[in-house]
Structure formats: structure tokens, C-alpha cells
Amino acid sequence: MAVMTMIDAIRQAMLEEMERDERVILMGEDVGHLGGVFRATDGLQQRFTSKRVVDTPLAESVIMGSAYGLAMTGLVPIVEIQFLGFTQNCFHQICQQVARSRFRTRGEHPAQITIRSPFGGNVRTPEFHSDSMEALFAQSTGLKIVMPSTAYDAKGLLLESIRDPDPVIFFEPLRGYRLQSDEVPDGDYTVPFGKLRTIREGDDVTLVTWSASVPVVEAAAEQLAERGISAHVVDLRTLVPLDEEGLIAAVERTGRCVVVHEGPATAGFGAEVIALLQEQAFYSLEAPVRRVTAPDAPYPMPSIEHFYIPDTSLVMRAVDEVLKD
Amino acid sequence: MTTDTTPQFRPEPEPVAPVQLLDENGVLRDGAKPSMSDGQMLEALRLMVYGRAFDTKSFSLQRQGKLGTFAPLVGQEASIVGSALATDPARDWLVPQYREAPALIRHGHSALRIALYRMGHPEGGRIDPGVRVMQFNISLAAQIPHAVGLGWGMRMQGEDGVAVAYFGEGSSSEGDFHESANLAGVVKAPVVFFLQNNQWAISTPREIQSNATDLAARAPGYGIPGVSVDGNDLLAVYQVTAEAVARARAGEGATLIEAHTFRMWAHTTADDPTRYVNPEVKERWAKRDPVERIQKYLGTRGLWDDERTEALQAEVDAEIEAVFQQASAYPAPDANEIYRHTFADETPAISRQRNWHLGG
Helix, strand or coil: CEEEEHHHHHHHHHHHHHHHCCCEEEEECCCCCCCCCCCCCCCHHHHHHHHHEEECCCCHHHHHHHHHHHHHCCCEEEEECCCHHHHHHHHHHHHHHHCCHHHHCCCCCCCCCEEEEEECCCCCCCCCCCCCCHHHHHCCCCCEEECCCCHHHHHHHHHHHHHCCCCEEEEEECCHHHHCEEEECCCCCCCCCCCCEEEECCCCEEEEECHHHHHHHHHHHHHHHHCCCCEEEEECCEEECCCHHHHHHHHHHHCCEEEEEEEECCCCHHHHHHHHHHHHCHHHCCCCCEEEEECCCCCCCHHHHHHHCCCHHHHHHHHHHHHHC | CCCCCCCCCCCCCCCCCCECCECCCCCECCCCCCCCCHHHHHHHHHHHHHHHHHHHHHHHHHHCCCCCCCCCCCCCHHHHHHHHHCCCCCCCEEECCCCCHHHHHHCCCCHHHHHHHHCCCHHHHCCCCCCCECCCCCCCCCHHHHHHHHHHHHHHCCCCCCEEEEEECCHHHCHHHHHHHHHHHHHCCCEEEEEEECCEECCEEHHHHCCCCCHHHHHHHHCCCEEEEECCCHHHHHHHHHHHHHHHHCCCCCEEEEEECCCCCCCCCCCCHHHCCCHHHHHHHHCCCHHHHHHHHHHHCCCCCHHHHHHHHHHHHHHHHHHHHHHHHCCCCCHHHHHCCCCCCCCHHHHHHHHHHHHC
16 A cells, blocks of 8 residues: 555556556557656556557547547557547547447447546646536436546546446546545555545535545535534545435435536536435435536636636535525 | 758649449450459349349338438449458458448348338347447448547457448548548558548538549548549459458558449438439439449350349349348337446436336
């Protein structure tokens, strides 16, 4: 067991799985010699050769589409799309071609592909690099959505993703790449999909979040505790499949809930969480469920991004509101 | 890098005449040496007639409301069948667009599944294990990257298979085509990009699709060779495809083939080409009919005659009748089919939705 950063945990997962399973290959822009623009694949091409760690031309659609063809020959591709914003250039290949392959062939052509992509703000990236687009992919049925927030989960969930027989989009929170470090076991372990993680137990209000927003919500919970408010905090880990039972139980425990995410509000994944609670946990609710999200505006220039992304003060304000209701 | 002080603006390359072995009257051209055997020609002719009859039957069922919208192949039989015959079903992959039914059948995909597909039955989407074809791809050009991955993946694993991607001149305007040709060049993927230039993308004519006068001439821009072929000449299509397949199999990479042909029927059963196709142009292409051309040639060789044409037609019609009867009698899908095969294992959300929908 060693303390490592999230990016090291991600690299470690790929390294171990590529050693274990020779069908696994890695492809994307700058993933080979350079080791990725964030070094998530550092040293992997040297270890596994340019046959298994492939620097591709700058063309996301054919990166995704050829990965699908590669999967049809029995290989297991891990595709790195350099920034989540660039997945729009291969949106059709991901959502229409890869995600529905199993369905349209009646189970005969499953696409075992893991799409890794960094996302999220507060790292002062140029335009088009920071958007949180999990809700767009959640509408794309057939795709699993994995959103780790710790190094432990990043490794365990990435190993689970690579082995999953269905296509997975694996969101890597940019801000957490090097800021987030925690204990990661050596060797093989997986974190199952569809099981949320309880970060802290509490009785007054339930805070539901995932990935990049987890540290913000944890900090808010700390500050709430200082004010004598006991927050129950859960990290959903995977949005598809969603741990419906775990989510409902977590909210029933306190009867009050705030959902926090970095993507825009309208039709964001928070809306889905709240709809589910309304259907399945309505009679346990003491107050309307609130959400803290980015506004319905495009991701802004870096100098004002901290106003765009939910911060602890907004989370605490929402908690105060649900406690008053 | 050698440099120069004077700019050298490259002109567009002169179009190269398409390869043709049989002229429009089915006469072998001087110096032409067909590489197809007599047996292959007869096999191809049967598939061509089968493809046309399959569409004729489908069209009639569509007009009776028993079958959905589909894209017919009539006029393009030599392109589709000649190229397919140059592949080996045991090791090569066919990656179709949507007009290539006889190519898929020759590759081992069942005609019943194609009939079910046209009737909108989910089982029409199934690809039986071991059959190296991809499902039709109605989202144009999206299938081309898949072929690159298939070819590349086989090569990575030491197999000598080749992937053939079918698409049209309209699809060649899509980014997926350009990205695919470029990547195939870089990784030397064993792929044949088989561009069927049938002159029409629904109502949009070839001239509007690209200012390039020769689509095959784009190939060197991706670092791969390109070749033009008379798409209504079975022998020529087979010959150039066989060469492209052989190159790919030998590790020499991808080829772009532009087959010049004409869509004689509507784009789909939902289209009305009388609104945009000049009847005189269509008439000119009718004289180049791919089926009649190979029949004439086989006739001069004593391998074909009117009696055989009639016998083949009757045989093929009976077979197709049986396929569609079987498809009509196929058990109707139940609502539960919607809830199957989104994932290997059902998610809680899908289970909940199924239970509510089907439990009430």
C-alpha cells in the first residue's frame, strides 16, 4: 500500500492491466513517446512498444471509430481523448456507433472499449478544455459513465472499466490529477460499478456529488460540522449504472438533500438524481431537494472560472436553505 | 527538404480513365486479360441477379406496407458483387453502407437476416458468430473508421485479413472518410476503401459533392494509391479489387478504389428521383447495365443464353420468395426486446423501467 496521486494510480492501473492482458492496447494523441499531455501514460510506450501504445493522428472520430473496429478483432482498446471537450469531435462514434453496437446486433458485437478523458475546471485551461459533459453521455444509452474522485477509486474503477464487456467513458478530474492523493493498494483490485461511496456519515442533510466536485463538498461538510451541522456525504462514483438503492437510503437517512455537480443546471445529471428521489423517496423528504451546479452558460475564461464552478460557500448556502425549509 | 524560391502551385491532377475490361456491349477490350475464372463469373452473375431480384421483391412488399424503407442496389450490382468476390469470407471483413446485400450474403450473412432488417425486426440486426461482416450503417461514412480498426487489428495480431469499407461519393465528403484514409496510410492498415460513385447523394449530384474531378486522385494526399474503375464492369471491378486486396494482404497498406456507376432506382423507397434525375442521362446509363453486360460476354463464350437467364431468374425468385415467407412467419418481437442487450448486465434503471412498463 502506498500513497499516490490520482494520475499515478491511473497509470498504474493501465500498466498492470497491460502486463496481465496482452489484448489491451492504448491509443490517442500524444500518449506514446510523450506519455500524454498530463503524463497519464508516461513510460508505457517504452514498456509495451509502439504497437500497443499508439500515437495517433489528430483525428478524434477515427480514433474512436477505429478503436471500435479494433475491438471487433478481439483487442481491448483504451482510448485517451486528450480533453473531454474534444469528445464532441467523436460524439457520433461514441454515442451512436460504439454505445449501441451490442443492442443493434442483439448482443453479438459488444464493444469492450474504455474511453479515458480529463475534464473539469479550476486549472486555468484554455477554452473548450474544462466542460463537464457527463449528462450528455448519460443520454447515450449503452455507455457506462465512471467518475472517480480518489486515487484508490481511480485505479480500482479503471481496472473494472477495462474488464467490463461494455463501453465505458472514464472521466478524470483534471484538478485532482496531482492534488488528490491517497492510499492505493499494490496489485490487482477492482471497485465495482453502481456502488456509491459514503465519504462521511451524518444526520442533518445528505450531500450527493461525484468526481471533481467531491473535494468541494468535503470541504463544505467540514465547515458545516464546525457550525454543528452534520452532513452525510456520498460520492456516486458511477452515474451509469447508478446506485439507486444506496442513493435513496442515503437521502432517507436525513430527509434533506443537496446535489452538487460542475456541469450546467438544465438537464444536468443532478436533475436525474432529484427526479429519482422525487419518485422513490418522496415521503422521506422533509424539504425540497436543491442542487448546486454551474449556471446555464458556456464554460468561461479562466479569470472568472471560480465564479462558474460550485464552491463551498454556494454548497453551504444551499444546505442552509434546505435546513430552513 | 529541398527548397525553392519560386512557388510551385500544384494543379489538380488530370483525371485517369477508369479501368475497363468489358465494353458496354460486353466485348472484351483489346489486351484485357480477365483474372476471374468462369466459375467466379457465373457465381457473380447469380449474386447480381439475386441482389436485383431481392430488391424487386422488397420494393413490392414495401409498396404493400409489409416492409420498411430500404436502399436498393439496382445499377450497382457489378460494383458490389465484383468487389465482394475479391475477398475471402474466412479471413476478410466486409464493412457495408446499406446497398451491399449480395456482398454480405456471399460473405456468409443470411438473406433471412437482411429480409428481417428491412422489415424492421430486431433480429435483422444480429450478426451470426463467425460471420465477418459489420451491420449496415445508415449513418453515412461512420463505418469507414471501423474498417480501419478491423484491418489494423487483424494485422496487429498477425492475421492476413483485409477489411473492405463500402461507401459512396456523398460519404466521401464526410470527415470520417478523410480521417480514415489518413490513419490507414499512417498505420498501413490492410483496408480497401471502396467508393461507389453512383452520381447521386439522394438528390445532390456528383458535381456539388466535390470540386475534385477525380475522387480516386485524392488517395496520394493520404499516402495511399488510388484507382478508378468502370463500376458497371464486373471483370474490371473484380480485377482492381483483387489487386488492392492482394496489396493489403501482403502488408502494403490501403487502397482507394473509385467505382463509377449509377443509381438506377430511387435513393430509397421514400425518394422520388423523377424530381432531379435527367431521363436522358439515366437512359445512357441503362445501356451500361452491369448484368446484361456480363451476360453478353458469357454468351459470346457459350456460357450463357436466354434460356439460362430465364431459368436463373425463376430459381432466384423462388429462393427469395421463400426467404420473405420465412421472414414474414418469424415470431414477432415482444416488448421485452427493448430492454435486452443495452448492456451485458441490466442496470437498476433499466430493470425498474422494464418492470413498470411490462408489469402493468
